[in-house]
Amino acid sequence: MTKFELTILGTSSALPTSQRYPTAHILNVHERFFLIDCGEGTQVQLRRFHLRFSKINQIFISHLHGDHYFGLIGLLSTFILLNRQTDLHIFSHSILPELLKPQLDYIGADLTYKIIWHPLNFKKPQLLFEDEAVEVSSFPLKHRVPCCGFLFTEKHKELNLDKEMIDFHQVPIRWLHQIKQGDDFCKEDGTVIPNKALTLPPAKRRSYAFCTDTLFEPEVAKWIHDVDLLYHEATYDNLLEKRAVETMHSTAGQAATMANLACAKKLIIGHYSARYKDLEILLNQATQIFPNTELAMEGAVFPVSTSKDN
Numbered sequence: 115m116t117k118f119e120l121t122i123l124g125t126s127s128a129l130p131t132s133q134r135y136p137t138a139h140i141l142n143v144h145e146r147f148f149l150i151d152c153g154e155g156t157q158v159q160l161r162r163f164h165l166r167f168s169k170i171n172q173i174f175i176s177h178l179h180g181d182h183y184f185g186l187i188g189l190l191s192t193f194i195l196l197n198r199q200t201d202l203h204i205f206s207h208s209i210l211p212e213l214l215k216p217q218l219d220y221i222g223a224d225l226t227y228k229i230i231w232h233p234l235n236f237k238k239p240q241l242l243f244e245d246e247a248v249e250v251s252s253f254p255l256k257h258r259v260p261c262c263g264f265l266f267t268e269k270h271k272e273l274n275l276d277k278e279m280i281d282f283h284q285v286p287i288r289w290l291h292q293i294k295q296g297d298d299f300c301k302e303d304g305t306v307i308p309n310k311a312l313t314l315p316p317a318k319r320r321s322y323a324f325c326t327d328t329l330f331e332p333e334v335a336k337w338i339h340d341v342d343l344l345y346h347e348a349t350y351d352n353l354l355e356k357r358a359v360e361t362m363h364s365t366a367g368q369a370a371t372m373a374n375l376a377c378a379k380k381l382i383i384g385h386y387s388a389r390y391k392d393l394e395i396l397l398n399q400a401t402q403i404f405p406n407t408e409l410a411m412e413g414a415v416f417p418v419s420t421s422k423d424n
């Protein structure tokens with residue numbers, strides 16, 4: 115099956131720790147590599163986990179707290195050193211180009227590639243990107259500054275060929291593409307074999323949702339309903355719910371509740387407060403509500419699957 119997998123580059127919130135990096139994810143959808151948030155050290159992590167810089171053509175920045183984008187200027191500069199020529203699309207708050215402009219202007223003529231900025235809409239969901247394989251949309255989260263989550267969904271898939279029936283009816287190869295698109299097969303003697311006699315239903319579209327940073331907000335469930343893999347921040351354990359509300363973050367229990375509300379297949383929690391040396395407390399609290407939960411860890415790879423077993 116074509117690849118749809120998530121690599122975690124950073125799991126820490128706010129303050130750095132000696133073990134954890136701030137937020138960054140790489141999502142591979144059919145060999146398209148999307149970078150989601152770009153905390154400090156992202157390029158080091160890309161190197162560490164053998165992910166090629168040149169494959170990244172779209173970057174999504176959820177919000178402008180430093181632990182989610184302070185790695186960006188370093189990465190943009192590295193692209194110059196690598197003599198990047200391909201356009202780079204950055205989806206972010208509309209003020210980000212202004213914030214980076216003095217640094218980019220100073221680099222000036224040396225910029226070897228074009229940056230195309232796309233402003234996010236923090237009021238309502240928005241389609242950000244689509245091609246023949248995937249569509250990416252944003253949806254509003256509730257944080258101290260404007261913040262968006264992102265949903266990555268495979269596009270409608272072709273029908274699968276029923277090989278036995280294709281052989282039985284001796285369908286020529288030149289017909290196979292049309293049949294996958296839903297056409298009937300017309301034999302040379304004029305007999306029509308209906309499409310449904312030759313095909314099997316397409317594989318289900320897979321999806322991944324990224325939700326950080328945010329207050330627990332039940333409304334978000336409707337934007338990500340039925341998602342296969344949900345990443346949701348769990349900055350604090352349940353006993354610190356008051357602190358989570360004050361700082362507009364979520365607890366492990368709230369992340370798990372969101373996975374239930376959204377009917378997600380699997381949950382990954384992350385964005386841990388630096389106070390947790392041991393993350394088991396967060397995992398235990400989440401699994402009590404949503405058993406199919408795992409901890410995000412630097413370098414962990416999670417395949418996006420429509421099955422609950424993954």
Ligand SMILES: [Zn+2]
Nearest residue numbers: 177179257327
């Ligand atoms: Zn934040």
